[in-house]
Amino acid sequence: MKELKETELKIGGRECLIFSCQDPEVLIVEPSMGFREAGEEAEKLKEAGVPFAFAVFRTEDWNRELSPWKAPAVFGNEDFGDGAEETLSFIEKDMIPALKKKIGDIPVALGGYSLAGFFALWAAYRTESFSAAAAVSPSVWFPGWIEYASERSPKAKAIYLSLGKKEAKTRNPVMATVADCIEKQYSLLKKAGIKCALEWNEGNHFKDPAERTAKGILWCLKNIKEK
Numbered sequence: 001m002k003e004l005k006e007t008e009l010k011i012g013g014r015e016c017l018i019f020s021c022q023d024p025e026v027l028i029v030e031p032s033m034g035f036r037e038a039g040e041e042a043e044k045l046k047e048a049g050v051p052f053a054f055a056v057f058r059t060e061d062w063n064r065e066l067s068p069w070k071a072p073a074v075f076g077n078e079d080f081g082d083g084a085e086e087t088l089s090f091i092e093k094d095m096i097p098a099l100k101k102k103i104g105d106i107p108v109a110l111g112g113y114s115l116a117g118f119f120a121l122w123a124a125y126r127t128e129s130f131s132a133a134a135a136v137s138p139s140v141w142f143p144g145w146i147e148y149a150s151e152r153s154p155k156a157k158a159i160y161l162s163l164g165k166k167e168a169k170t171r172n173p174v175m176a177t178v179a180d181c182i183e184k185q186y187s188l189l190k191k192a193g194i195k196c197a198l199e200w201n202e203g204n205h206f207k208d209p210a211e212r213t214a215k216g217i218l219w220c221l222k223n224i225k226e227k
Helices: 038-048 084-103 115-126 145-150 175-191 209-225
Strands: 005-011 014-020 026-032 052-058 108-113 132-136 158-164 195-201
Touching (some): 014 038, 014 084, 108 209, 115 145, 115 158, 175 195
Parallel strands (some): 026 108
Antiparallel strands (some): 014 052
């Protein structure tokens, strides 16, 4: 695959970084606190052999912009907000139309790591805009999430989950439930008949986020192409 074209631009007032192949067949969208690891992830995505456009947008207030409802802080002293609906609206009404105008009407995959992975999972329940979602080390311990997911069916047709094997080994009582929660989430997806995967990675939450996220997106690309 030829070299990726890298473009920085603003969409809907947000800073975005786009990596694109010639004649992309899939658009990948991800929230990010910064663009430092985006290039590394984009290079790994080339391994799929599927021409793609990879669009990352910057979040200024991670805990607010990616949380579907308010919840008290579980680490540090920063509470979670309820800005996910606003962020999803930006993706659907601003980002995707602007990018499709340039690259064509192609399937969209949503990915993310940590709270962004949780956002991707939540969005997969909220809208049919995404053909697949990669929820990598997602914050499925989020208060009220498993109850929310238990009462609904995903709208995305393919969902990838992953977690580090050591992520549940923490003194934080809420975050220590993450392994049990992701197993429950996986069971819910299978019960709903969703094409899904749960992959366990070596290490804790902070090990190789770009590599892990790329692995999830590669799974999404494969399953989008197989449809």
